[in-house]
Amino acid sequence: MPNTDENRLGGRIARYARVGTAVGGLAARFAGERVLGIPLERDRHAAELRAALGGLKGPLMKVAQLLSTIPDALPREYVQELSQLQADAPSMGWPFVKRRMASELGPTWHKRFRHFEQTAAAAASLGQVHRAIGLDGQTLACKLQYPDMASAVEADLRQLGLIFAIFERTDSAISTKQIQAEIGARLREELDYEREAKHARLYRAMLADTSGVHVPAVVPDLSTRRLLTLEWVEGRKILDFVRDHPDARDELAMNMFRAWYVPFYGYGIIHGDPHLGNYTVRPDRGINLLDFGCIRVFPARFVKGVIDLYDALQTGNQAKAVEAYRTWGFGNPTKELVDVLNIWARFVYAPIMDDRSRRIEETNSGHYGRETAAKVHAELRRVGGVEVPREFVFMDRAAIGLGSVFLHLQAEVNWYRLFQEMIQGFDVDVLHTRQTAALTAQALPLPE
Numbered sequence: 001m002p003n004t005d006e007n008r009l010g011g012r013i014a015r016y017a018r019v020g021t022a023v024g025g026l027a028a029r030f031a032g033e034r035v036l037g038i039p040l041e042r043d044r045h046a047a048e049l050r051a052a053l054g055g056l057k058g059p060l061m062k063v064a065q066l067l068s069t070i071p072d073a074l075p076r077e078y079v080q081e082l083s084q085l086q087a088d089a090p091s092m093g094w095p096f097v098k099r100r101m102a103s104e105l106g107p108t109w110h111k112r113f114r115h116f117e118q119t120a121a122a123a124a125s126l127g128q129v130h131r132a133i134g135l136d137g138q139t140l141a142c143k144l145q146y147p148d149m150a151s152a153v154e155a156d157l158r159q160l161g162l163i164f165a166i167f168e169r170t171d172s173a174i175s176t177k178q179i180q181a182e183i184g185a186r187l188r189e190e191l192d193y194e195r196e197a198k199h200a201r202l203y204r205a206m207l208a209d210t211s212g213v214h215v216p217a218v219v220p221d222l223s224t225r226r227l228l229t230l231e232w233v234e235g236r237k238i239l240d241f242v243r244d245h246p247d248a249r250d251e252l253a254m255n256m257f258r259a260w261y262v263p264f265y266g267y268g269i270i271h272g273d274p275h276l277g278n279y280t281v282r283p284d285r286g287i288n289l290l291d292f293g294c295i296r297v298f299p300a301r302f303v304k305g306v307i308d309l310y311d312a313l314q315t316g317n318q319a320k321a322v323e324a325y326r327t328w329g330f331g332n333p334t335k336e337l338v339d340v341l342n343i344w345a346r347f348v349y350a351p352i353m354d355d356r357s358r359r360i361e362e363t364n365s366g367h368y369g370r371e372t373a374a375k376v377h378a379e380l381r382r383v384g385g386v387e388v389p390r391e392f393v394f395m396d397r398a399a400i401g402l403g404s405v406f407l408h409l410q411a412e413v414n415w416y417r418l419f420q421e422m423i424q425g426f427d428v429d430v431l432h433t434r435q436t437a438a439l440t441a442q443a444l445p446l447p448e
Contacts, residue, residue: 091120139232175387190293199292212255235280253411300432329389351415360406
């Protein structure tokens, strides 16, 4: 059987043609605006672009969802439309699934299961999940990657570069070069399910002593580079659970907070895709973590920079803020640029600045961070723009994504105390040692 999963030229060309149809109209309209003075109707075209990308599915849809949560990566009209993209892709049919499973586990793959459900339990942009029962009676979740995803990723990333180039020539105050590089690196990593299996084991180890958080175990004998098998964990969607148990809002928010921040402040590792679909609620109100494809590892000094910036904002220490931004990769920021970056930083840090219970955003905005992002955008244009460093991209995206989860939960929590508990006794050298041991145990690379 020929291998259909390599980054084939034919697969890329076909993908270029299909994706190009979705973005080509934008390029044409942009050219008309510049050469002929024809206004670009962003509202209308943003809706058309969402419709095209939503029908296409695959990696570009995942990228579009991600971009919708990175402040100022795209104009507001596109953020509104792309944020509506759904993660549910059409699932592969049973004959196709059988061929895919045979390519991963061999022609007698079905003998390695007591039962394997033909219909997918969940489908997303890069693969789909089937419920199964192992020979030992354990219920399993088998995530099977769609075919030819490497070609799809490369084709979509190339088109993403075109989209960014168009926006940079119009109104963007942010250079997107590093954003593109970071998105490309993380998306390519997501294709490697062997790496994701290591990430799952890493998270299971990091959160082993954290109450209210559960990470499913990997089943290595039934996992390959394009098939990841985990124990099946029972749970309900977060908002469904909250609807029936409104008193659980604060407890769930605190469990989510620990699930995300214990790995970061303890090991310098973040879950880069904290949206509601990647978590479910257990009957005991604990949180299940379900996806480990998008994981970002930072040097210990970066974590120290996050804490240092918090201290700088609390005390008004400008020099400490400048050094923190340098640590984050902003080079040699000017005073004007630091003042602008601090507008965004104060917004992100606001919930942990005051020792009191509060909602994550007290204005209760339906679009977390939009008003602040617009203000930052205007100020960045005034000071000449900025190139966002790679290290900042997913840290910022994840913080906003997690904030949106808390916003949906409508939780009122003393975030300040949760944060203080998390960083108590922080030592950058201890974190480095702990991180090195954890990554080495899973044969994962150390951060540069």
